[in-house]
Every structure is written in structure tokens, then in C-alpha cells.
Amino acid sequence: MKSHYDTIISLCAGMAAILILSLVIICGVKRGYLSCHAILWWKEDAMNDRSSAEEMIKNYGSIAPKRYTYSEVKKLTNSFRDRVGQGGFGVVYKGKLTDSDGRIVAVKVLGEAKGNGEEFINEVASISRTSHVNIVNLLGFCYERNKRALIYEFVSNGSLDKFIYDRGTSVPNCHLDSRTMFQIAVGVARGLEYLHRGCRTRILHFDIKPHNILLDEDFCPKISDFGLAKLCKTKESIVSMTGMRGTAGFIAPEVFSRNFGGVSHKSDVYSYGMLVLEMVGGRKNFQSGASHTSEIYFPHWIYNKLQQQESFVNTFGDITDVEEDTIKKLIIVSLWCIQTNPSDRPSMARVIEMLEGTLLSLQFPPKPFLDSPTRSP
Numbered sequence: 191m192k193s194h195y196d197t198i199i200s201l202c203a204g205m206a207a208i209l210i211l212s213l214v215i216i217c218g219v220k221r222g223y224l225s226c227h228a229i230l231w232w233k234e235d236a237m238n239d240r241s242s243a244e245e246m247i248k249n250y251g252s253i254a255p256k257r258y259t260y261s262e263v264k265k266l267t268n269s270f271r272d273r274v275g276q277g278g279f280g281v282v283y284k285g286k287l288t289d290s291d292g293r294i295v296a297v298k299v300l301g302e303a304k305g306n307g308e309e310f311i312n313e314v315a316s317i318s319r320t321s322h323v324n325i326v327n328l329l330g331f332c333y334e335r336n337k338r339a340l341i342y343e344f345v346s347n348g349s350l351d352k353f354i355y356d357r358g359t360s361v362p363n364c365h366l367d368s369r370t371m372f373q374i375a376v377g378v379a380r381g382l383e384y385l386h387r388g389c390r391t392r393i394l395h396f397d398i399k400p401h402n403i404l405l406d407e408d409f410c411p412k413i414s415d416f417g418l419a420k421l422c423k424t425k426e427s428i429v430s431m432t433g434m435r436g437t438a439g440f441i442a443p444e445v446f447s448r449n450f451g452g453v454s455h456k457s458d459v460y461s462y463g464m465l466v467l468e469m470v471g472g473r474k475n476f477q478s479g480a481s482h483t484s485e486i487y488f489p490h491w492i493y494n495k496l497q498q499q500e501s502f503v504n505t506f507g508d509i510t511d512v513e514e515d516t517i518k519k520l521i522i523v524s525l526w527c528i529q530t531n532p533s534d535r536p537s538m539a540r541v542i543e544m545l546e547g548t549l550l551s552l553q554f555p556p557k558p559f560l561d562s563p564t565r566s567p
Contacts, residue, residue, distance in 0.1 A: 255318055256330035260337040262288075267297050275348070277401070279309075279417060284344065287329075294344040295329060309417040310338045316416040319389050324381030326404055326414040342414070346407045350374065351400035354469055368506075368513040368520075370409055371469050375520055376545050377411040378403060382462060383538035385413070386455045394420045394454075396435040396445070398461035400468055428452035440464045443530055456532035459541070463527025466520055467492070489528065492521055493557050515549045525555040 264270065267285040275282035280301040287293045300310055310333070317328045330341040347353075353366050366374070378398070385393040395416065402415040418435045429452075436445060442460035443450040471488035495505070502514050509517070523544045529535050534556070536544065544552060 255314070255328050255341075258330050258332045258339070258341065260332055260334045260339075263297060263299075263332045263337075263339045263341070266295070266341075270299070279415070285341070293329075296342045296344045298340040298342065300338040300340070310340075312419060313340065313416040316393050316419040316421060319391060319393065319421075320385070322381060322384045322388070323410065324377045324412055325384065326412040345404035345412055345414075347405035347409065349401050350403040350405060350411065350469070353405070354400050366469060368509065368516040371466075371520060372516050372545070373409060374403070374405070374411045374469065375466050375523075376542065378413065378462060378465065379538055379541045379545060381411070381413045382458055383542060386458070386538055391421050392423065392455065394422065394429065395458050395461075396420060397437060397440075398458055398465055399437050399440045400465060401437075403465070428454050436461065442532070444532055450530060451532040454532060455537070456535045459527050459535045459538060460529075460532075462538070462541070463524040463535075466524035466527070470517060470520055470524070489525065489558060493525060496521060496525075497554075497557075519545065519549050519552065522549075522552045522555060525558065528558050529556065530558055 258266075263285075266288055267283045270281075270283050272284040273281055274284045274296065280299045283297045283299065285295045285297045287295055314328070314331050317325070326345065327343040328340060329343060332339040332341075382395070382398070385395060393416070395413065396418040397415060398413070402413065404412045404414050406412065420429060420435075422429045435441075440461040442453075442457040444453055445457050467489055471492060495502070496518065502517055503509060506514075506517060523541060526544070527535055527541065
């Protein structure tokens with residue numbers, strides 16, 4: 191009898207072991223199946239990313255910028271020898287095209303941690319649609335797996351932020367006088383107005399700031415860096431957008447909270463207003479140790495000064511009446527641009543009219559009651 195029970199117990203133990211082994215095998219298979227699918231998904235995503243680039247090239251045909259191999263990019267930058275700039279996107283190198291004219295170019299090499307290339311494709315697709323004196327000219331691009339680069343015209347004076355904060359400009363003893371500031375403000379306004387109304391497809395930039403405004407040898411401004419841009423139909427006024435785009439300190443209130451209204455071309459207008467205020471007051475903020483947060487220190491301070499009709503001579507040094515009127519005009523227009531309610535802000539076309547009109551024709555703006563999120567010093 192005991193032997194019979196032992197046999198039954200052994201059979202049960204064996205069946206249990208088989209059952210456990212089967213479960214382990216099934217789980218392993220399932221895990222392997224899921225792992226395979228994850229790999230397949232990653233490969234499919236990468237293929238879709240590459241096909242997006244190929245589709246973009248196909249759609250644009252002869253209009254698409256020239257495509258370069260990575261070895262060609264390496265050659266035209268002399269193995270990435272001359273670095274001229276760096277940011278969160280990657281590094282910018284100075285290069286020279288190998289064609290007959292030997293044109294000097296700026297090569298922006300994107301970092302490898304740029305996700306699936308959405309911003310890269312977005313920038314190429316956006317800027318390929320543009321042709322304007324105040325928009326940087328894209329000459330070509332490189333797209334080889336995780337190797338991505340953009341080849342732009344070389345803009346000799348670099349970015350605007352170097353002149354606002356006096357950080358090692360390429361032009362000795364140069365500063366932004368009222369005439370130069372006005373020229374830059376009008377140029378950027380015309381570039382934005384072109385993006386909003388002059389293209390076949392409306393382009394919203396979403397990252398207007400001094401770092402993304404390049405200056406040529408004549409201080410003609412050129413809008414650059416379209417990585418966060420959004421394309422929309424010309425007739426669309428409000429665009430759908432998930433998450434927040436832009437740089438703290440220049441972001442419109444509705445971009446970081448939809449409670450303030452819909453996101454539209456008026457969001458670029460806000461950033462433009464902050465850009466102009468940064469030009470006018472950035473140097474003063476820098477020298478007074480106000481931590482570069484002009485959205486906290488300068489707009490409200492300058493609004494009160496303007497409202498009380500105080501002279502700007504002590505603020506901006508020894509300036510003429512004409513220069514003071516130019517500065518006042520820039521301030522008034524920019525204060526209109528940073529109104530909290532998007533509907534209270536002018537269009538870029540209206541901004542140009544205000545800048546080119548007389549100071550006396552400008553209405554005094556309401557005081558903006560909300561600041562953009564603070565950016566770090």
C-alpha cells in the first residue's frame with residue numbers, strides 16, 4: 191500500500207514539475223515575443239523616421255536643399271576643426287563648400303540624443319519653404335541614421351545675444367545703439383510677418399529669442415533655428431499643440447497654460463515683444479545684476495517710467511532726442527506685443543506699421559499683468 195501511495199505522490203510531483211516548467215516556458219516565450227515586438231517597433235520607428243526624410247525630399251523635388259553624406263560634411267568642415275557655437279541642439283562649425291565658389295557655411299551638427307529626428311525633419315521641412323532676406327538660408331543637410339547636420343549660409347556677426355550681453359562679440363567695441371536696435375527690430379518683424387502670412391503654409395516659430403537671431407556684416411537680422419516650428423494652414427488661427435514649446439522668459443502665457451487663450455501666431459508676437467525689450471534693457475539688466483530676467487525686472491519698471499513720462503537720458507546714457515524717441519517707440523510697440531490676452535496683441539503686419547509710423551501716432555498700451563515663466567541666469 192505504501193508503495194502505491196509513493197507512486198501516486200511521485201506522479202503528482204512529476205505533473206506539477208511539468209506544469210511549472212510549461213509555465214516558465216510560456217512566460218519565456220511571451221517575454222521573448224514582447225521583446226521581439228519591441229525590437230520590431232524600434233526598427234519600424236527608425237524606418238519611418240528615415241522614410242519621413244525620404245518622403246520630404248521626394249515631395250520637395252528640385253526645391254529640396256542638397257543632401258550631403260556624413261563624409262562630405264566632415265570634409266567641408268575640415269574634420270570639425272573650427273567650432274563657432276554650441277547649444278542644447280549640438281555644435282555649430284564653420285565650413286567651406288567644395289564646389290567652385292568655395293562658399294563659407296555654418297554647419298549645425300545635431301547631438302545624437304535628438305529622439306527619432308522629429309525636430310530635424312521639422313526644421314528642414316519648415317525652412318525649405320522659406321525665401322526671405324530676414325530668414326537664414328538653408329543650403330543643405332545630412333541624414334545618415336543618427337548622423338544629422340544642417341548646412342546654412344554663414345552669418346558673420348553671429349547671434350544677437352552676444353551683442354545684448356556683451357559676451358565676446360566678433361566685432362570689437364560694438365554695441366547696439368538705438369538705430370541698430372531699430373533696424374534689427376524691423377527686420378525680425380518683417381521675417382515673422384513673412385512666416386505668418388507670406389508663405390504658402392503658415393509657419394509658427396515658437397522659439398524667437400536673441401540666440402536664434404543671427405546678424406550679418408550689416409547687422410541685418412536673420413531668424414534661425416526652426417526645430418520647434420509648427421506648420422499650419424494659412425487660414426488657421428488657432429493651432430492644436432501638446433506640451434510647451436519655447437524658451438522660458440520668451441514663452442507666451444497661452445503656450446504654457448491654455449487658460450489664457452488659444453495658441454496661434456500671436457504667440458510669436460509675444461516672444462518678439464520680449465526680444466525687443468531684451469535688446470532695449472538687456473544690457474542694463476546684465477550690468478545691474480538683475481539675473482537676466484528682464485520679464486521680471488525690465489517690462490514693469492520701464493512701463494512705470496514711460497507712464498510717468500520720465501526722461502531716458504539717465505537710463506541709457508547720453509542720447510539725443512531722436513534716439514530717445516526711437517527707444518520709446520520700441521518700448522511701446524513691445525509692450526503691446528506682450529499683452530497677456532492674445533487678442534490684444536497686434537499682428538506682425540501691424541507691428542511693422544507701428545514701427546514705421548510716428549511716435550505720436552502710437553496709443554499707450556495697458557500694463558501687462560502676467561510674466562512669462564522665469565528663465566535661469
